[in-house]
Amino acid sequence: MKNHTFPHTTLATALLLACTCAAAQQGNTAPAAVNVAATKTTTDSRINLYRISSLHNTTGLELRQREVPQSVTVIDQDELKARGINDMAGALKTGGVNVVRDEGGHYRYQTRGFNIDQIEEDGLSTSLHGAYGNPYHNSQSPSDLAIYERIEVVRGATGLTQTNAEPGGTISAVRKKPTAERRIGGDISVDRYGKVYGTVDASGALDPEKTLRARVISVVSKDKTFKDDVDGSHYLVYGVAEKDAGATTTVTLGGMMQNSHGHPDPYGLPQANIAFPRDKSLGFKWNKDDYNKANFFAGTETRFNDDWKLNTKVSYTRNDSMSAFGALANENPGYSGLTRGATLPLNGLNRYDNAGRQAAAQIALSGKYRLFGREHDAFTGYTFGQEASNTRWKRIRNNTAYNPYTFQGNEIAYPGWGDYIDRTYYGSKQKTHAFNLGTRVNALDNLHILGGARYTHWSGREFTDYNWWNDQPDNTADRNDKQSRSRVTPYLGITYDINANNSLYTHYSSIFKPQYYRDNKGNFLSPVTGNSYEVGWKGEWLDGKLNTNIALYQIEQKNRPVQLALASGQEYAAAHGKVRSRGLDAEATGNITDAWKINAGYTYNSSKYQKNENVRDLKGGNASKHTPKHQMRLYTSYRLPGAAEKWTIGGGMNYQSSTSSLWGVDQKGYALFNADVQFKINDQFNVGLALENITNKRYFENHPTRMNGANNYLGEPRNIMLNFHWEL
Incomplete structure (x- = not known):
């Protein structure tokens, strides 16, 4: 299939324009690094955003x-x-991440052809359990963005601060x-779908000396969508x-509770x-998801002098969820698709009850030292992490076929789950000590060498209790x-550093x-x-308000599992698989002027098998078919001058080239436009109107496993949203 064509000069023009405008205004002095712990905010959050991003979580040091x-x-x-x-x-999506749809309302995140399966909140890392495996075993729900000051995406492996992770990258979120x-403020928005x-x-401060400060955020959302009977709500404090x-x-103590229903x-x-x-x-009208999340965290920062400080952090998260659903689908890979007058079967009635617990702690020392007449930076730390999850799955077998075009979703009542035919228990635990x-x-x-190492001791357990199958006790070995x-x-x-603004x-x-x-030996x-x-x-321009970056990368992943079988039919695995991902990332983000802002990026990725992994995944084949080879994004906004200075206009587009799936279901390249x-x-008051998918x-x-009978999720049609922001 031919790729949907799109003028690649769009991004090149944006990058060139950003650099040219910045170069015309550059100074001779590079901006100083700013401590991310500072609580003072500026009037223009966008300018503040790009100046304080010291990215401590990427390297263990406070760096621009x-x-x-x-x-x-x-x-x-x-x-x-x-x-x-x-x-x-x-x-x-606005940051150029490949956001991959999964079953239900779940998503996976990818960069450079690999999953992102770690998220950091204030530097403490936890796993994204939906990165691999059955998404319905996942008790987690992503936190509402209202609690975050900023979000960063680190592309590629971050071996200094994380291990036991996929090499795609890391999501780093900094809490407010x-x-x-x-101060007090808020937002209200409503879109065309309700x-x-x-x-x-x-x-604000709670005492005259401003030594005790507090912040409270609440969220209420009615989550209607463009699809019939696919909606929900969520609440957060x-x-x-x-x-x-x-x-x-400085001592920090906080917590969050979030309930989601869908x-x-x-x-x-x-x-x-x-x-x-x-x-x-x-799906049936009674389909439902319930997610409950509670997180508690604390930390201290002790500044010994201007050079050295000690940080301690702890976090505990409890996740519980229940999913019950039934829907029409045919997950047979050989199914050729729905034809006129054909029916589609139910894919059973399923219920998943999940529970997850995550605990993490960290102590980190960082500072400066002098050697050979120069000042250098150093850091060391210890991180502990423990995670556990449990799933109870029940299924009522039902493959009754219906006409999908006339299916209403009320053909079967909500079942009594005591009538299950299959029942299985799953669980996992893992513990990590890292220095x-x-x-x-x-x-x-102008020459800086950042080096270090991380020692990780990891222990884990996975278990499966095959309890009940086909309405009788399951004799499969646990x-x-x-x-x-x-x-x-x-x-x-x-x-x-080539000069004050450019670095290689x-x-x-x-x-x-x-x-x-x-x-094959059981090891x-x-x-x-x-x-x-x-x-x-x-490149760094305008006192750090505008940042540009072009990167070439290569990631090699070895010892991937390859499924094999003995002559007796017994299945086993061998660590023979190998994948290599190569590509280019380019972006320009920040302020071109105080009134003109830009977020532009381009990604090229080619992921190839370096060895045969099975009869379908052969050497030289695409190792990530659902990853676009080309992705582009461009968003810009401009505050009008003079008498029209109260108006700001913005617009942009997101483009991706063609993709496929494990079963060869293709999607042509496309572009989405917004304004x-x-x-x-x-x-105190600001009102806005936003349009998405204008065309x-x-x-x-x-989706990695799109097939002819299931897992095809339509993107959102044209949408219009009214936004109102207030701050007193």
Whole structure:
């Protein structure tokens, strides 16, 4: 299939324009790094965003974006507000991440052809359990964006601060902290499909000396969608307090509770020679998802002097969920698609009860030292993580066939789950102890070498209790796998400053991820390993308000599991698989002028099997068919001058080239266009109007296992949203 063509000069023009405008206004002095713990905010959040992004979570040091020898994208908060985006999937799309749809309302995130399966909140990392495996075993729900000051995406392996992870990258989220000045504000938005979203955010000091500060955020949302009977709601309360315990120590304590309720779309639509209406749902009206999340966190920062400080952090999260659903689908890979007059069977009635617990703690020391007449940076730390999850699955077998075009969703009543035919229990636990040590040596005024290593001891357990099958006791042997692994992962990054605004850099990190597959002797396979390489250029303009980056990368992942079988039919795995991903990332983000802002990016990716992994995945074949080879994004906004200065207009587009799936279901390349306008009524009130998918493009979202009978999810049609922001 030919790729949908799109003028690649669009991005090149945007990058050139950004650099040219910035170069005309550049100064001779590079901006100083700013401590991310500062609570003072500026009037223009976009300018503040790009100046304070020291990216401590990427390397263990407080560095400006240009100083980090790795690609990092800072999600633009002003763009999210202008376009009414308040969920993680929508936010990551604006940062060029490949957001992949999964069954139900779940999403997976990818960069550089690999999954992102780690998320950091204030530097403490936890797993995204939906990265692999059955998404219905996932008890997690992503937190509403209202609690985050900013979100960053680190592309490629981050061996200094994380291990036991996929090499695609890391999502780093920084929670909102209290402000010293009292303020209260909020947002209200409503769209054409009936979604209503509202927030209230109150912050300020609680004592005259401003040594005790607090912040409270609440969210209420009615989550209607363009599809019949696919909707929901969610509620959130977040609170955080800071106390200055003397002149050198700050203590932080906070927590969040979030409840989400929804009616999911389990399997999407089949491929059909007569297109379904966009609002068609093939699930039952009683389908439901319930997610409950509670998170508690605390931390201290002790500043020994101007050079050295000690940070401690702890976090505990409890996730519980229940999903019950039934829908029409045919998941047989040989199914050729729906024809006129044909029927579609039920794919059973399913219920999943999930529980997850995550605990993490960290102690980190960082500072500066002098050697050979120069000042250098150093850091060391210890991180502990423990996670556990449990799933109870019940299924009532029912493959009754219906006409999908006349299916109403009320043909079967909500079942009594005591009548299950199949029942299985699943569970997993893992514990991690990690120590890291590193330094940034300033060998010359313009040559900086960042090196270090991380030692990780990991232990894990997975179990499956085959309890009941086909309405009788299941005699399948239960699975109870336990193992532990230790590994040292090195990291090396070099940055060379050409001048006050331009730098060249290179980066290397190793990959390490244990796996539970067993070989023909019953032993666990060696961990998945590999290497991540990157070389690039970074530019920093207008006192750090505008950042540009071009990077070339290569990621090699080895010891991938390959499924094999003995002559007796017994299945086993071998660590023979290998994938190599190569590509280019380019972006320009920030302020071209105080009134003109830009978020532009381009990604090229080619992921290839380096060895045969099965009869379908052969050497030289595409290792990530649902990843577009080309992705482009462009968003810009401009505050009008003179008498029209209260008006700000914005617009942009997102483009991706063609994709496919494991079963060869293709999606042509497409572009989505958006626009918005905002009017500043006065210093307290702002109103805006946003349009998404202006051309009303019909397309299917990226999905790794799209097939002719299931897992085809239509993207949102044209939408219009009214936004209202207030701040007192």
